[in-house]
Amino acid sequence: MTHHPMGSAEPLLAVRDLRVTFQRHGEKAFRAVDGVSFDVRPGQTVGLVGESGCGKSVTSLAIMGLLPKRGNRVEGTAIFDGEDLLSLSPSAMRDRRGADIAMIFQDPLSSLNPVVTIGRQVTEVMERHQGLSRKDATPKAAELLERVGIPDPRARLINYPHQLSGGMRQRALIAMALACNPRLLIADEPTTALDVTIQAQILALLKELVVDTGTALVMITHDLGVVAGLCDEVNVLYGGKIVERGGRHGLFQRPRHPYTVGLLNSIPRLDAPRGEKLSPVPGSVADNLPWDSACAFAPRCPNVLDVCTQEQPGWDGDQVVGYRCFNPMGGPR
Amino acid sequence: MTDRASGTTDESPRRPSYGQRRRARIDALATAGTVDDQPGVSLIRSAWLRLRRNPVFLIGLAITVVFVVLALVSPWLAPWDPTARPLLDQVRPQSNPVPGPEPGHPLGADDRGRDLLSRLLVGSRQTLIVGVFATLFGLLGGLVLGTLAGAMGGWVDSLVMRVVDVMLSIPSLLLAFTIASLARSPSQWTLIVAIAVVQVPIFARLLRGSMLAQRSSDHVLAARSLGVKPRAIVFRHMLPNALGPVIVQATLSLAVAIIDAAALSFLGLGNPDQRQPEWGQMLGLAQRYISEAPHLAFYPAGCIIVVALGFTLMGESLREALDPKSRR
Numbered sequence A: 001m002t003h004h005p006m007g008s009a010e011p012l013l014a015v016r017d018l019r020v021t022f023q024r025h026g027e028k029a030f031r032a033v034d035g036v037s038f039d040v041r042p043g044q045t046v047g048l049v050g051e052s053g054c055g056k057s058v059t060s061l062a063i064m065g066l067l068p069k070r071g072n073r074v075e076g077t078a079i080f081d082g083e084d085l086l087s088l089s090p091s092a093m094r095d096r097r098g099a100d101i102a103m104i105f106q107d108p109l110s111s112l113n114p115v116v117t118i119g120r121q122v123t124e125v126m127e128r129h130q131g132l133s134r135k136d137a138t139p140k141a142a143e144l145l146e147r148v149g150i151p152d153p154r155a156r157l158i159n160y161p162h163q164l165s166g167g168m169r170q171r172a173l174i175a176m177a178l179a180c181n182p183r184l185l186i187a188d189e190p191t192t193a194l195d196v197t198i199q200a201q202i203l204a205l206l207k208e209l210v211v212d213t214g215t216a217l218v219m220i221t222h223d224l225g226v227v228a229g230l231c232d233e234v235n236v237l238y239g240g241k242i243v244e245r246g247g248r249h250g251l252f253q254r255p256r257h258p259y260t261v262g263l264l265n266s267i268p269r270l271d272a273p274r275g276e277k278l279s280p281v282p283g284s285v286a287d288n289l290p291w292d293s294a295c296a297f298a299p300r301c302p303n304v305l306d307v308c309t310q311e312q313p314g315w316d317g318d319q320v321v322g323y324r325c326f327n328p329m330g331g332p333r
Numbered sequence B: 001m002t003d004r005a006s007g008t009t010d011e012s013p014r015r016p017s018y019g020q021r022r023r024a025r026i027d028a029l030a031t032a033g034t035v036d037d038q039p040g041v042s043l044i045r046s047a048w049l050r051l052r053r054n055p056v057f058l059i060g061l062a063i064t065v066v067f068v069v070l071a072l073v074s075p076w077l078a079p080w081d082p083t084a085r086p087l088l089d090q091v092r093p094q095s096n097p098v099p100g101p102e103p104g105h106p107l108g109a110d111d112r113g114r115d116l117l118s119r120l121l122v123g124s125r126q127t128l129i130v131g132v133f134a135t136l137f138g139l140l141g142g143l144v145l146g147t148l149a150g151a152m153g154g155w156v157d158s159l160v161m162r163v164v165d166v167m168l169s170i171p172s173l174l175l176a177f178t179i180a181s182l183a184r185s186p187s188q189w190t191l192i193v194a195i196a197v198v199q200v201p202i203f204a205r206l207l208r209g210s211m212l213a214q215r216s217s218d219h220v221l222a223a224r225s226l227g228v229k230p231r232a233i234v235f236r237h238m239l240p241n242a243l244g245p246v247i248v249q250a251t252l253s254l255a256v257a258i259i260d261a262a263a264l265s266f267l268g269l270g271n272p273d274q275r276q277p278e279w280g281q282m283l284g285l286a287q288r289y290i291s292e293a294p295h296l297a298f299y300p301a302g303c304i305i306v307v308a309l310g311f312t313l314m315g316e317s318l319r320e321a322l323d324p325k326s327r328r
């Protein structure tokens, strides 16, 4: 781990062998996250990429302790600052959330309380974690809104969420998440619900804020384009397992896992000849094989070998780079 | 999201039972006003824009406003004191038990020579008081139980909902009748309590349903992700957003409360004090003369029907305006 330049600092968050199993009575158990391990170092931006249903949100909710109380089992560890978040008491975890770790979600409109003003929603976090009175928190809230690029922040404090545009709402949510200067921010597809032009602005804002404040960022997305502009390290998730990890440059220049290649090919390119078809990964997650006796991706894989449907591929690499494949692109290392 | 939602309704392929039909109706209302496309204030505003052009709502509103204003000013408006007996000398138990209309007494008098119009006007007051307080207390009880069940979940939820479902499976008037008949000396408070108790399970189930919808909503998840404490989650983030359907139900409940109050006092379970006239009580007293003087029953019955209709029209159009499914 220490031989890599990125690996020099102690991880801020170390997730090890995270498993989340959903089990409702009368139904078959379903493992949404299947042994995920990754590190996030202070100030680093780590991407978690994969198609819909691969377990990105469940991974982040499990780390945050936000999965429903019943109907699921969470195993593994998530060491944050020397403490295992997964074994903290609910009230200790509540004290961490919003103060040390915060999260922003996909849909900015439905993530805001429709009957409470923006100002009140921002000050609520500061009152909760910093013991400020509402009176002291209000000017800080205005500053915060200004910092996330909301024009005329004083007037916005008394607005209700529906009075703001989509981009402004997402900025307000970012302000709430950053209100107590958390050391880790998890962003779960923060731009998916926004217009393309607004997406770019929000991504630029996030990048600027994490650089300014030194906040570590876990960026969850299905869009490798977002990853390319933002992340230091990328984890590609498939069927609840990490199938490839690498630094941004390494992963984009020399992807090893056929699934990563498929994802890369599905990004529209400006330099591609006109009329050339995008090639998304064929098939769907419904075709997945169970991981315990095969590679889940085998039915959709262009490089598939016999062994892929008979054995589980192991992790070939370390905490910084690696892949999980019997027949990687460019041959084995 | 969780298994909590089930367990209280076991559907059979047969025709649903009385209790099942009531529960289904309440649950359908629980999702009203919680649409995602235009939540919050804008939802209320768009509902208002629709309501303003809805003649059904406007008729209901007009009836309600007239009734409430009359009830408030009736003591000053009534031409006669409702306890005075100006036409007593015309009452002939054998030939003319109920004096008819004459100048100064447009509706005539009752069997004791009291001015009927004045009694009807002043009676609106008792009707309003019983309707409003019964609904208010029912609402309060339902708010407490529904918040408890929706916020705590687990065994508290199961226990509260079992009790609520048992109460809902008893026809409401029968239950109100039973409760009212327990009172040693009936009064208008007997009516209020009996009807309030019957309203509690309706409000409780309704609120619990919309609290559960809030519990799994995005903005509650977002608030939890910021470490907001459970108490604030319930009272600031869930309850205010869950109240819409309850307010609609309260409007509908007013109509039911007024009819039920009339029915109970018709049956002699209301306030026996004739110095405080009330429509159901007047209807009950009119029974004796139903063949000689049907108008004595007709006027209070008509008032009850019109007022209940007013609240129902208003409540139903509110419900429709807030319900995403019935929008056209």
Ligand SMILES: Nc1ncnc2c1ncn2[C@@H]1O[C@H](COP(=O)(O)OP(=O)(O)OP(=O)(O)O)[C@@H](O)[C@H]1O
Residues within 6 Å of the ligand: A022, A030, A032, A050, A051, A052, A053, A054, A055, A056, A057, A058, A059, A068, A222, B001
């Ligand atoms: N509460 C739950 N109960 C049962 N299954 C669940 C629950 N939450 C998620 N899942 C399942 O877990 C799997 C992973 O879901 P997850 O939400 O993490 O996907 P995702 O990668 O975030 O996808 P998307 O890009 O659509 O957000 C899905 O198959 C989903 O059906």
Ligand SMILES: [Mg+2]
Residues within 6 Å of the ligand: A056, A057, A058, A188
């Ligand atoms: Mg997701």
